[in-house]
Amino acid sequence: MxxxxxxxxxxxxxxxxxxxxxxxxxxxxxxxxxxxxxxxxxxxxxxxxxxxxxHPALVEAVTRQLQTLGHISNLFLSEPQVELAEKLLELVSTGSTSGSGRVFFTNSGAEANEAAFKVTRRTGRTRIVAAEGSFHGRTMGALALTAKAAYRGPFEPLPGDVTFVPYGDAQALAAAVTDETAAVILEPMQGEAGVLVPPDGYLAEARRITAEHGALLWLDEIQTGMGRAGAWFAAANDPGVAPDLVTVAKGLGGGFPIGACLALGDAATLLEPGNHGTTFGGNPVACAAALAVIGVIEAExxxxxxxxxxxxxxxxxxxxxxxxxxxxxxxxxxxxxxxxxxxxxxxxxxxxxxxxxxxxxxxxxxxxxxxxxxxxxxxxxxxxxxxxxxxxxxxxx
CATH class of the missing domain: 3.90.1150.10 (Aspartate Aminotransferase, domain 1)
Known part of the structure; x- marks a missing residue:
């Protein structure tokens, strides 16, 4: 040692x-x-x-932004914050969804999932369907959506009314989703389970099932998004998927802490003033870092x-x-x-x-x-x- x-x-x-x-x-x-x-x-x-x-582009972007404007809280706005939100909506529209929506910035993936969890509560429903083998974070709300018993056990009872179904099994998913389901949360690939890939068409079937019951489809792209799967969002590899919520983090800032909850279509208006907040989320430096990462991925x-x-x-x-x-x-x-x-x-x-x-x-x-x-x-x-x-x-x- x-x-x-x-x-x-x-x-x-x-x-x-x-x-x-x-x-x-x-x-x-x-x-x-x-x-x-x-x-x-x-x-x-x-x-x-x-x-x-x-990477010099990331170092330069963070240095320049720190020398210009650092933390300002969300009582004010900054150009990097708005530009990054616009860019993420543009990138999600290159996949299989319209890109019409709104963004909430956080400091991590777990926080992005907490924001999305709150969005689902604004549907008036509380029931969530998640997958066995899933990992969505360690905060209490995100942990409630995470399947691993060893992570959950010491902190139960956890919030939410969550049902777990086998990952990749569309029939099991269809049987679990009802007209009382607020949302289905899925990872396009399960990273913490050892990189499990669902059958072709699984996410599209999840979209069909949720739409049939008026539930939200929430895709956790925290590990799979931002180019990791050879596309901006891994769900783009499964045609026909138009999620209501997409959460991203990890690769978004290239090492600088930042996450985001993208709410698309009607889901974009579910959170209202006072429903949620963050002190550091979306600060100019983190957003400048994310813009630099996206710029390098595109340019190279x-x-x-x-x-x-x-x-x-x-x-x-x-x-x-x-x-x-x-x-x-x-x-x-x-x-x-x-x-x-x-x-x-x-x-x-x-x-x-x-x-x-x-x-x-x-x-x-x-x-x-x-x-x-x-x-x-x-x-x-x-x-x-x-x-x-x-x-x-x-x-x-």
């Missing part, structure tokens, strides 16, 4: 356990720890660092590159027989191992100079910066067999 890790253990609440590394700097898709070791960051701050570390063609590079990584990872399944779209990739050795694989990858994530005992998650180079991708694929060799006992395959 390094000195910095020891200080961490003494000063920080033990909510995360002991972190594996003490990182001190980063550049692009690379990070360095306090012992000088270098790693290729294939987790990207859990799908956050879209532009990697220290990162949506197309994400789709191509993601396919290359999935194909390469699947080539080893100790990987039984590879899932995902773009640069959100999940794989299943032939044995419950994901912690050992993550440790072996770290020892080889690569950071990956093990969300479940048999699954590995990869969510690198969208600026990951071909050289780094090739290096990881070349090292992958030896990483598995180091993690798997000789009699396990």
């Amino acid at each position: 390094s000195d910095l890790q020891g200080r961490y253990a003494q000063a920080m609440m033990n909510t995360f356990g002991q972190p594996r590394l003490a990182l001190v700097r980063g550049a692009g898709a690379h990070v360095w720890d306090d012992a000088g070791n270098e790693y290729v960051d294939l987790l990207g701050g859990i799908a956050v660092n879209a532009l990697g570390h220290g 063609g990162l949506l197309e590159r994400t789709a191509v590079l993601g396919q290359k990584l999935r194909d390469g990872l699947a080539a080893d027989p100790r990987v039984t399944e590879v899932r995902g779209v773009g640069l959100l990739i999940g794989l299943t191992l032939s044995a419950s050795l994901s912690a050992e694989v993550a440790a072996a990858a770290q020892a080889a100079g690569f950071i990956v994530n093990n969300p479940t005992p048999e699954r590995i998650r990869i969510a690198p910066p969208l600026v990951l180079t071909d050289e780094d991708a090739n290096a990881f694929l070349a090292a992958w067999p030896s990483i598995l060799d180091a993690a798997f006992p000789g009699d396990v395959s």
